[in-house]
Amino acid sequence: MYELKTKETDSSVIEFIEKIDNLKKREDAFKLLDIFTETTGYKAKMWGTSIIGFGSYHYKYESGHEGDAPLVGFSPRKAKISLYFATGDTGREELLQKFGKHTSGKACVYINKIADIDIEILKALINRSVAFLQKTYPQGGGAND
Template sequence: MVYELKTKEDDSSVIEFIEAVESPKKREDAYRLLDIFTETTGYQAKMWGPSIIGFGKYHYKYATGHEGDAPLVGFSPRKAKISLYFATGDDKREELLKQFGKHTTGKACVYINKIADIDGEVLKALITQSVTFLKETYPDCE
């Protein structure tokens, strides 16, 4: 059986997705994040699946043979919290997160309630660190 990735890049409108976010504050934060991620990465935002706004792209292949494409970084203004997607596996990420502000972490995500809770400069550093790490790990990034 071939594993089918659910989260693929598509041509849905990022702006339409953000406009559909119910909470006005979360929608405002999503637009601010859109600006920060676009400015910091230099990539245009693309929708990945129904709810992730991603920037750039890389192809990964694990030792198990599982492979696929993923955004270099991204975010999703979810109902409960805002999910931020950065590369895992780099110790620099953990150091930066100590200075980030109020957040929680999952396996691959960093969760925040609102932008006001975090340090914007550390956010930019996390984005840059993640893109750099992935470009070094997967040299054929787009």
């Protein structure tokens, strides 16, 4: 049976951020921590070894695959900062057009630094993602201590 690699852990978010070698990336991670916490109202939790997630939801696909994931999150990786938003939300692309310098994949939006993006658009992306996932997966809509 498939085992999820990215699960919520009890690891310290602050300790994780403090171990980031690049000072600017560490400062940006603390800023993102504040923005995501303030915007979602959820306490940050580590998911796996490198994702800082906010809130959670339980998904179940028609294939039978199911699991838990953060509603939104970010990961200050060496190359770029990964921002995690809901997939399947068609309105996301419209906001991304006004977001600033970024690249995007299916689930991730990648930025180099916070100075490259519009913080108000980031907050809108966070709110939109949380609302979309809570509507799509109401049974597990956002529990987090």
